[in-house]
Amino acid sequence: MKQYVIIGNGIAAAGCIEGIRKTDNDTPITVISGEKYPVYCRPLISYYLQGKTALEKMDYRNKTFYADNGCNVIYGKTAEKIDPEDHTVLLSDGKNIPYTKLLVAAGSSPFVPHFDGIETVEKKFSFMTLDDTLSLEKAICKNSKVLIIGAGLIGLKCAEGLKDRVGKITVCDLAKNVLSSILDDDTAPAVQAHLEQNGIEFFMSDSVKSFDGNVALMQSGKQVDFDVLVTAVGVRPNTALISGIGGEVNRGIVVDTKMQTSVPDIYAAGDCSEGYDLSVDKNRVLALLPNAYMGGFTAGVNMAGGNKEFDNAIPMNSIGFMEIHIMTAGNYIAEKDGGTVFCKKTENDIRKFFVKEDELKGYILVGNVLGGGIYTYLIREKIPISTLDFENLQNDPNFFAFSEEIRRKKFGGVV
Amino acid sequence: MKRIFVNEEWCLGCHLCEYNCAFANSGMKNMALALKGKKIFPKIHVYGNDKINFAVSCRHCEDPLCVKACISGALHIKDGRVCIDKTKCVGCYSCIMVCPYGSLSVGETGVASKCELCLDNACGSPACVKGCPNNAIVYEER
Numbered sequence: 001m002k003q004y005v006i007i008g009n010g011i012a013a014a015g016c017i018e019g020i021r022k023t024d025n026d027t028p029i030t031v032i033s034g035e036k037y038p039v040y041c042r043p044l045i046s047y048y049l050q051g052k053t054a055l056e057k058m059d060y061r062n063k064t065f066y067a068d069n070g071c072n073v074i075y076g077k078t079a080e081k082i083d084p085e086d087h088t089v090l091l092s093d094g095k096n097i098p099y100t101k102l103l104v105a106a107g108s109s110p111f112v113p114h115f116d117g118i119e120t121v122e123k124k125f126s127f128m129t130l131d132d133t134l135s136l137e138k139a140i141c142k143n144s145k146v147l148i149i150g151a152g153l154i155g156l157k158c159a160e161g162l163k164d165r166v167g168k169i170t171v172c173d174l175a176k177n178v179l180s181s182i183l184d185d186d187t188a189p190a191v192q193a194h195l196e197q198n199g200i201e202f203f204m205s206d207s208v209k210s211f212d213g214n215v216a217l218m219q220s221g222k223q224v225d226f227d228v229l230v231t232a233v234g235v236r237p238n239t240a241l242i243s244g245i246g247g248e249v250n251r252g253i254v255v256d257t258k259m260q261t262s263v264p265d266i267y268a269a270g271d272c273s274e275g276y277d278l279s280v281d282k283n284r285v286l287a288l289l290p291n292a293y294m295g296g297f298t299a300g301v302n303m304a305g306g307n308k309e310f311d312n313a314i315p316m317n318s319i320g321f322m323e324i325h326i327m328t329a330g331n332y333i334a335e336k337d338g339g340t341v342f343c344k345k346t347e348n349d350i351r352k353f354f355v356k357e358d359e360l361k362g363y364i365l366v367g368n369v370l371g372g373g374i375y376t377y378l379i380r381e382k383i384p385i386s387t388l389d390f391e392n393l394q395n396d397p398n399f400f401a402f403s404e405e406i407r408r409k410k411f412g413g414v415v
Numbered sequence: 416m417k418r419i420f421v422n423e424e425w426c427l428g429c430h431l432c433e434y435n436c437a438f439a440n441s442g443m444k445n446m447a448l449a450l451k452g453k454k455i456f457p458k459i460h461v462y463g464n465d466k467i468n469f470a471v472s473c474r475h476c477e478d479p480l481c482v483k484a485c486i487s488g489a490l491h492i493k494d495g496r497v498c499i500d501k502t503k504c505v506g507c508y509s510c511i512m513v514c515p516y517g518s519l520s521v522g523e524t525g526v527a528s529k530c531e532l533c534l535d536n537a538c539g540s541p542a543c544v545k546g547c548p549n550n551a552i553v554y555e556e557r
């Protein structure tokens with residue numbers, strides 16, 4: 001019997017289900033869900049701690065999603081091994097599930113480096129899943145001193161979530177800048193200062209050398225007292241299922257623009273995969289929610305016999321921290337690499353644009369982010385900026401900077 | 416499906432559509448009480464200069480990027496319309512990051528705000544179009 005199988009039950013899996021059903025309404029879908037919940041919005045775990053959402057609001061789709069889409073979900077079991085010859089997946093309970101087409105949407109796992117004395121720390125957590133979040137919530141009280149290792153997106157989102165629920169938050173990172181994956185020297189200090197004003201303490205260019213119970217000895221020689229530890233130094237794509245059968249794996253599972261892996265009938269999408277990134281013109285892991293959905297959707301359409309390509313992925317982030325908004329996308333091409341950089345700073349606002357060869361390649365907005373999608377559009381569609389009033393557009397993203405003809409097309413027809 | 420389309424050559428730049436939008440979505444019966452002396456948060460915005468003007472609201476795309484990018488599942492498609500569940504939105508603005516038209520905005524409470532064609536409020540069809548004095552925005556099938 002024909003059957004689609006999806007390993008993982010996150011955003012990429014949901015995209016795949018919707019992609020399959022765009023094309024094929026009949027063939028059954030089996031979803032293997034390591035976590036015991038219907039697909040939920042992973043990025044909302046910090047908003048949950050913050051009280052900005054509630055458990056029943058975190059579902060990504062409505063209650064009848066799986067039933068409506070003819071999916072059978074196997075909760076709390078994991079896929080252990082794929083047999084590409086037999087077209088079967090071996091589950092942790094010993095069962096074999098046959099597939100016609102398979103999607104690996106296994107996401108990523110938190111990377112936890114080794115620290116001397118880590119075994120003496122009683123309360124330690126990652127910040128990746130709903131279960132992590134619920135255990136972390138149990139471990140804190142309003143006097144807790146929380147140490148977060150990692151000043152990236154996940155570490156700082158965790159800090160924001162915990163801020164009003166604990167006594168003190170200290171964040172350390174080996175990098176010199178906070179959010180080093182999306183900000184640069186011009187923008188990171190402003191964001192760090194804002195977080196400091198909100199009571200977060202930072203130890204940058206520093207990390208933990210060793211632990212002794214509730215004391216962290218830092219590489220700089222300083223000491224940090226804490227009672228709850230969160231490690232958020234980064235995530236690693238879950239690639240073992242494909243590397244285990246000799247499929248092409250780099251940092252992530254390598255896929256083409258149809259989201260197909262090097263193994264016939266097996267696709268991959270989301271955080272576990274490494275697909276084409278338009279902004280650098282090569283494959284890259286883009287562990288972001290929109291990318292997971294779009295990759296999953298593309299895979300679904302193709303698994304069901306349709307024809308779709310995902311060839312305009314770029315890194316892009318929109319995120320707020322304690323009332324400051326940050327929107328970034330693309331590639332920050334420096335002047336030394338032939339780029340032209342435009343930077344405007346006002347008291348509450350930084351706007352930075354990276355241009356090369358008449359195309360916008362990347363941008364960073366801190367503060368006012370309204371209309372930022374127009375910049376993302378310029379990057380993804382490679383619009384020649386000489387055809388626009390780019391000077392105006394930098395301050396004021398709207399279609400006044402475009403030609404009348406383009407406006408007529410965009411706002412006078414169905415898009 | 417009927418959508419809103421723009422005739423920029425007719426637009427006066429009067430911003431009435433913005434006020435009618437804010438009023439229609441205020442849930443109130445009296446325009447003065449709803450809007451007077453208050454900062455308004457319309458879902459349609461007029462751009463341009465002293466000569467050229469045009470009003471931009473959600474295009475209700477057939478393949479909307481905002482729905483794909485939404486991190487909370489708040490944005491969804493309902494009978495062809497792109498709608499938002501404000502109780503789910505957390506105000507991350509990923510939708511604003513991907514909307515190629517700059518259509519989404521931020522509402523009074525900080526969550527994303529967008530045109531739903533007035534089909535769920537008392538107006539029943541787009542208030543901006545109803546109130547436009549010069550047919551610079553129209554609501555029709557194209």
Ligand SMILES: Cc1cc2nc3c(=O)[nH]c(=O)nc-3n(C[C@H](O)[C@H](O)[C@H](O)COP(=O)(O)OP(=O)(O)OC[C@H]3O[C@@H](n4cnc5c(N)ncnc54)[C@H](O)[C@@H]3O)c2cc1C
Pocket residue numbers: 007008009010011012013032033034035042043044045046077078079080105106107108127128129153154157238269270271272286287288289290292317318319486507
């Ligand atoms: C705190 C936090 C905040 C974030 N904020 C943002 C944000 O603001 N914007 C943004 O774009 N992105 C954000 N992200 C990233 C975003 O959540 C991910 O990119 C996205 O969820 C990836 O989706 P996915 O489907 O690839 O993987 P996941 O959502 O991780 O789903 C993979 C699932 O597969 C399961 N699985 C793994 N192996 C197996 C197996 N062998 N068998 C069965 N099941 C398996 C896992 O248990 C997991 O449930 C955030 C992430 C975190 C942790």
Ligand code: SF4
Pocket residue numbers: 484485486487488489490499503504505506507508509510511526527
């Ligand atoms: S601002 Fe709200 S609607 Fe927009 S992407 Fe974020 S959660 Fe979704």
